[in-house]
Amino acid sequence: xxxxxxxxxxxxxxxxxxxxxxxxxxxxxxxxxxxxxxxxxxxxxxxxxxxxxxxxxxxxxxxxxxxxxxxxxxxxxxxxxxxxxxxxxxxxxxxxxxxxxxxxxxxxxxxxxxxxxxxxxxxxxxxxxxxxxxxxxxxxxxxxxxxxxxxxxxxxxxxxxxxxxxxxxxxxxxxxxxxxxxxxxxxxxxxxxxxxxxxxxxxxxxxxxxxxxxxxxxxxxxxxxxxxxxxxxxxxxxxxxxxxxxxxxxxxxxxxxxxxxxxxxxxxxxxxxxxxxxxxxxxxxxxx
Amino acid sequence: xxxxxxxxxxxxxxxxxxxxxxxxxxxxxxxxxxxxxxxxxxxxxxxxxxxxxxxxxxxxxxxxxxxxxxxxxxxxxxxxxxxxxxxxxxxxxxxxxxxxxxxxxxxxxxxxxxxxxxxxxxxx
Numbered sequence: 001x002x003x004x005x006x007x008x009x010x011x012x013x014x015x016x017x018x019x020x021x022x023x024x025x026x027x028x029x030x031x032x033x034x035x036x037x038x039x040x041x042x043x044x045x046x047x048x049x050x051x052x053x054x055x056x057x058x059x060x061x062x063x064x065x066x067x068x069x070x071x072x073x074x075x076x077x078x079x080x081x082x083x084x085x086x087x088x089x090x091x092x093x094x095x096x097x098x099x100x101x102x103x104x105x106x107x108x109x110x111x112x113x114x115x116x117x118x119x120x121x122x123x124x125x126x127x128x129x130x131x132x133x134x135x136x137x138x139x140x141x142x143x144x145x146x147x148x149x150x151x152x153x154x155x156x157x158x159x160x161x162x163x164x165x166x167x168x169x170x171x172x173x174x175x176x177x178x179x180x181x182x183x184x185x186x187x188x189x190x191x192x193x194x195x196x197x198x199x200x201x202x203x204x205x206x207x208x209x210x211x212x213x214x215x216x217x218x219x220x221x222x223x224x225x226x227x228x229x230x231x232x233x234x235x236x237x238x239x240x241x242x243x244x245x246x247x248x249x250x251x252x253x254x255x256x257x258x259x260x261x262x263x264x265x266x267x268x269x270x271x272x273x274x275x276x277x278x279x280x281x282x283x284x285x286x287x288x
Numbered sequence: 289x290x291x292x293x294x295x296x297x298x299x300x301x302x303x304x305x306x307x308x309x310x311x312x313x314x315x316x317x318x319x320x321x322x323x324x325x326x327x328x329x330x331x332x333x334x335x336x337x338x339x340x341x342x343x344x345x346x347x348x349x350x351x352x353x354x355x356x357x358x359x360x361x362x363x364x365x366x367x368x369x370x371x372x373x374x375x376x377x378x379x380x381x382x383x384x385x386x387x388x389x390x391x392x393x394x395x396x397x398x399x400x401x402x403x404x405x406x407x408x409x410x411x412x
Binding site: 029030031169170173174176177179194195196197198199213214215218219270271 | 296300301329331336337339343
């Protein structure tokens with residue numbers, strides 16, 4: 001089956017930043033987390049996918065179709081959740097639904113009612129009076145009420161409390177049950193992804209550092225700590241990033257079992273979090 | 289069926305699942321031909337990646353504990369009774385070993401230990 005989202009050699013240059021020929025692929029039935037520090041190119045990439053920005057070069061295929069030539073059809077099948085509110089602030093939830101439901105060919109009013117009830121959203125409240133969590137839930141309700149196959153979200157969890165974030169993650173898990181849908185979402189809160197993401201793509205300075213199964217990262221990478229005396233050239237070379245202080249060192253390696261075999265009890269080896277991995281990769285870039 | 293995942297353990301999550309399902313099969317909590325939850329449902333319930341549960345099931349299938357039928361689901365395999373018995377005997381052996389080392393630390397003789405075992409065997 002062809003991928004639900006495929007990006008090939010996508011490039012875009014601004015005065016002070018450029019996206020450098022990035023590639024990524026997402027299959028149906030999976031959740032991909034798109035991570036990177038602020039200004040790395042996450043939002044630029046998502047805006048290019050949604051054709052809110054003109055690309056300079058490269059190709060974006062969604063459902064196997066060109067994202068510009070078949071834009072209308074594609075957007076009918078995408079659910080989109082932005083970080084910022086993109087609804088009319090003065091309308092109520094109910095009024096906004098009337099407007100939006102006309103835009104989609106496959107609007108599902110029963111689904112809308114179901115999510116409104118589940119999220120306990122007040123139909124008669126103006127959008128500007130909703131809390132930040134409610135606004136995200138409303139955007140998600142709209143995104144899920146037209147049978148979208150691909151859910152694209154830009155920083156949906158930023159500024160939300162842990163409870164709302166965990167509710168969102170639960171919904172995403174439900175969404176991919178039928179193996180036909182996929183979720184692509186950017187975030188810098190990597191703990192959301194430690195759990196449910198299937199794939200992780202890390203972007204930094206407009207370049208993709210890796211795009212791989214999360215399990216491969218968490219099962220192989222290691223956080224190594226120890227006495228600076230242990231730090232020989234051999235060990236130093238295996239680090240992706242390294243921090244030294246007065247009392248020892250801490251660094252990230254790609255193969256923790258190998259370091260364990262080589263250094264045994266002389267170093268402390270731990271399983272890293274995605275945050276550790278992101279930090280060490282992006283920090284190295286700055287040091288070089 | 290209970291499966292508990294530790295996120296702090298160094299052991300990969302798929303491995304934790306494999307081990308726990310194996311144990312459920314060996315102590316008979318999961319019986320022959322019983323259907324396991326789908327890969328996606330298990331991932332959703334445990335809030336982990338589908339890739340993780342898929343890998344766990346593949347591992348269990350490779351070792352012969354379960355059988356997957358495309359479009360139907362995964363089932364506990366019809367087990368080689370000898371293999372299962374052997375696995376259970378290993379558990380007994382482990383526990384006896386524990387008992388022996390506990391006996392040794394207090395200087396109990398083999399004779400006393402045998403007597404105790406005989407009494408227990410009759411009683412239980």
